[in-house]
Amino acid sequence: MVTDGQDNEQIILATGGYDHTIKLWQTHTGMCHRTMQHSESQVNALEITPDKKLLAAASYQHINMYDLLSNNPNSIVNYEGTSKNVTCVGFNDDGRLMYSGGEDGRVRIWDLRSKNINCSNTFETLPGSGSSLSPINCAALHPNQIELFLGDQNGIIYRWDVRTPLNQQFIPENDVTILDIDISPDGTQMASVNNKGNAYIWNLSSTDIDGKTSLQPRHKFTAHKRAALKCKYSPDSCFLITTSADQTAKIWDTEDYNLQKELKQDSQRWVWDAAWSADSQYVFTASSDSCAKLWNVSKGTMEREYAGHQKAVTALAFRDTVIN
Amino acid sequence: MALYDNKYWLLSHIRNSFISTDDTGMCEVVMVGESKQVKEKFFSQEPFADPDESDEEEDDDETGSYDLQMDAYFGIRDRGATSRAEKLENNTKKPPKMKHIKWEPRNNSTEDNDNGSINDLFVKKEIKPPDKTNKKVVKSGLSALIEKFTHLPLNPYMEFAKFDGSGQVNIPTRKYRIFLTMLPEEQRHYPLPIVCIATAKIQDLVGLTLLKFSTNHSDFVLKPVANYGLYITEEDGEVDSDFPNLDPKECVAKFGFNCLGLVEHKDPPKMVSFDTPEEIPSSPDSSGGKKRTTSSSKAEETKQIKNDKEIMDGHNRAMEAPLYKSYRVHIVNKLRWWNMEVHLGISSDKIEIDPIAQKNTKLQLVKQSPMSHPMDTIAFCEELETRGNKTTFVVVYAAGFGGKSSERNPYPSSFNMPSLQTSPSFKHYDFEAEKDIAEEIVSKINLILNLRTSPCRREYLAAKERKHFMKRKSFRSLK
Incomplete structure (x- = not known):
């Protein structure tokens, strides 16, 4: 039996994509040490619970949970009810809640610990074209744990306090699709990228009496020539990485948003996802050339390659450990 | 006497012997066609009566199963063999313990009651303002690992990782049991299970095997892929030396063998290079002379070959002449x-x-x-x-x-x-x-x-x- 203390020593890298498998990797050798079947559909997003016991895979109509402690190749929990693709999934800090957003235009809050599964909350986007709700592409939880920022296909960013049915909307640019949102771990900045390759940065501040976060536009820049797919702040909030269909990932500083490093490899094709190491020294990327890669941030060089998928790797999840 | 051409016996045999191990679903397909009459026959007291002449003598093997002769062991004489077989099947298949959680829309009437719990659930967390002066230098486990293994020689067979077919569900794969003949005697009998995608070549399979092998037995010094060959092997691991090794350039799907032996060749096969032969550096004059001599000697050579060929042809004709x-x-x-x-x-x-x-x-x-x-x-x-x-x-x-x-x-x-x-x-x-x-x-x-x-x-x-x-x-x- 593995104890909690030992769990935390684990470094977990999980990748998934179009080949209907999820692979776990030995980060330093590049060896795949476990393959899990995800037979029903492709993997849209991956996330590891804060306790490193479960891996959530967002896919078509389902969120599948895999046990990271056993060798069970099949999922152990299946969250149903989304009528279309689940596009994003995440956990709050204590792992009690899971949030998911889907192309059906709804964000769902799942209570993981309580047996009373009714005790969950939902949020609906504004209807897009016609009467159907606008598909949600991304969701990011504010470090204060009560505000979710959602991006939809109509280019609207919603700030939603999960305790209330109220929300606030922002439209940074017309006729675009918001593809990703991230909030810096220190809670001071928010970034969003869209399908035109543009990045928008806001300053966040908690000024109101009721604890509402207010947004002040800070910066706008063209990060990529083609669609930007993901943006992720580093754990020390000093860097932002953006990945793109232009076959690159770029690292920007968070002071002036100048380009620091371009992570590029010929033939790597679309770069779909990225994840930082806990000390912000390394970053993983997932790309369409069926590989995940590890990059050294300061040098901008590729350190390791994780080959074994048969098709594009579109999702990546990583949990690091911190050594004092 | 129930024979192999007795359809009831066959159906029963499939039902009892194969169903518990059949993952292809073929048995179910066969059994779907079971008519009521067939089912009656199953549960009738006289098993496997010949459809035409039912007054044949009875067969001792009443269950029709070679694998599941439960009656003999448990002394239960009822006709419940089928259900037991199904139970056994269920046990072997072991349905994955998957919990299904369905989204249920919130009930408005209970919202008031829930409000309290919602506030319990969503606890606002105060963000500590980043303390810039007292910034601790953190080091991640990943960085430590990477630093520790900076000079780790990369596995030379890593390029073959992409041929790994384990866990793949939607693409054709091939399963192999590969016996590693370079292992010491006592370990040699345990084959290495390898799953590779069906489009891989034999040399890719060799590489993948070496990759897995090198991760399990890091103390073995392994040579390049070209130094190894895969041979047809018996179930017990005995390499069949009557056959040559499988052609490394061929697709694995071409061969129907599941047991293969990985053998290290003493002399690595000479690589056939298609490079143009090196030109002899020489002055234009001498090269002309050289060319002539080489061409004339070549002509002589071809003439000689032609003569030899003619002699052989004549010889062959003479040898063949008495044949009808x-x-x-x-x-x-x-x-x-x-x-x-x-x-x-x-x-x-x-x-x-x-x-x-x-x-x-x-x-x-x-x-x-x-x-x-x-x-x-x-x-x-x-x-x-x-x-x-x-x-x-x-x-x-x-x-x-x-x-x-x-x-x-x-x-x-x-x-x-x-x-x-x-x-x-x-x-x-x-x-x-x-x-x-x-x-x-x-x-x-x-x-x-x-x-x-x-x-x-x-x-x-x-x-x-x-x-x-x-x-x-x-x-x-x-x-």
Whole structure:
């Protein structure tokens, strides 16, 4: 039996994509040490619970949970009810809640610990074209744990306090699709990228009496020539990485948003996802050339390659450990 | 007696023996077709009555299963074998313990009650303002690992990781049990299970095997992929050395073997390089001279090869001459104005002439009967003349020696020589055939004749020589 203390020593890298498998990797050798079947559909997003016991895979109509402690190749929990693709999934800090957003235009809050599964909350986007709700592409939880920022296909960013049915909307640019949102771990900045390759940065501040976060536009820049797919702040909030269909990932500083490093490899094709190491020294990327890669941030060089998928790797999840 | 052609027995056998291990679903497909009558038969007291004659003697094996003979062990005599088999199947399949959690929309009526719990659930967390002065330098486990293994030599077989088919569900894969012959005796009998994608080549499978092997046995020094070969292997791990190793360039899907043995070759196969040979650096003059000499020597070489080839061809022809071969030729018949097509069969002991049935029977005024002449009666054979691509040739035979075949010879000889009348009378056939075929036949017959000198042939040759002296004079006196 593995104890909690030992769990935390684990470094977990999980990748998934179009080949209907999820692979776990030995980060330093590049060896795949476990393959899990995800037979029903492709993997849209991956996330590891804060306790490193479960891996959530967002896919078509389902969120599948895999046990990271056993060798069970099949999922152990299946969250149903989304009528279309689940596009994003995440956990709050204590792992009690899971949030998911889907192309059906709804964000769902799942209570993981309580047996009373009714005790969950939902949020609906504004209807897009016609009467159907606008598909949600991304969701990011504010470090204060009560505000979710959602991006939809109509280019609207919603700030939603999960305790209330109220929300606030922002439209940074017309006729675009918001593809990703991230909030810096220190809670001071928010970034969003869209399908035109543009990045928008806001300053966040908690000024109101009721604890509402207010947004002040800070910066706008063209990060990529083609669609930007993901943006992720580093754990020390000093860097932002953006990945793109232009076959690159770029690292920007968070002071002036100048380009620091371009992570590029010929033939790597679309770069779909990225994840930082806990000390912000390394970053993983997932790309369409069926590989995940590890990059050294300061040098901008590729350190390791994780080959074994048969098709594009579109999702990546990583949990690091911190050594004092 | 229940036999393999008894459909009830077969169905029962499938039901009981295979269902518990069948992952293909074929058994279910078979069982879907079970009619009510069949099911009744299953549960009837007399199992596997022959559909036609049910008064046959009973079979001892009542369950029809070779794998699940539960009755014998448990002494339960009911007909519940089927359900037990299904239970067993369920146990082996072990449905994944998957919990399904369905999204349920919130009930408005209970919202008030829930509000409290919602506030419990969503606890606002205060963000500590980042303390810039007292910033601790954190180090991640990943960085530590990477630093520790900076100089880790990368596994040379890493490029083959992409051929790993384990866990793949939607693409064809192949499963192998690979015996590693380089392991010590006691470990050698445990094959390494390898799953690879079906489109991989044998050399990719070798690489993938070495990749897995090198991760399990890091103490082994492994050589490049080209140094290893996969051999067909018995289930017990005994490498079948009668067969060569599987072609490394072939796709794995081409071979149907599941057990393979990885063998290290003592001499790595020489890599065939298609690079152009290095040019000899030399001055233009000398190169011209060199070229000539090389070309002339080359010509000599080819000439030599050609000579050798001709000798071999002649040898081969001589060797093949006594073997039976049939040709399609025409018998030239000067009296009757038309040529009749026949099969001319030549072997070491005889020459056979078989007429081919003519389509136009009206034309066939003379019925040609099959002829056979022992080779000892054949005296002579040579080409006569070539007209266009047709060549006529003559085969001379001794009628007296021919026995029955010569008695009814319909072809009166126009070659009657009085000087030879005392000896066996020599007659001849004139044949016409394509030039190449005629040459082949003549050389074949002469080769056979050279091998065996019959008295008949000697006499004919002697007579021919005598005739040569007499020449036209004797001809004239005849006429």
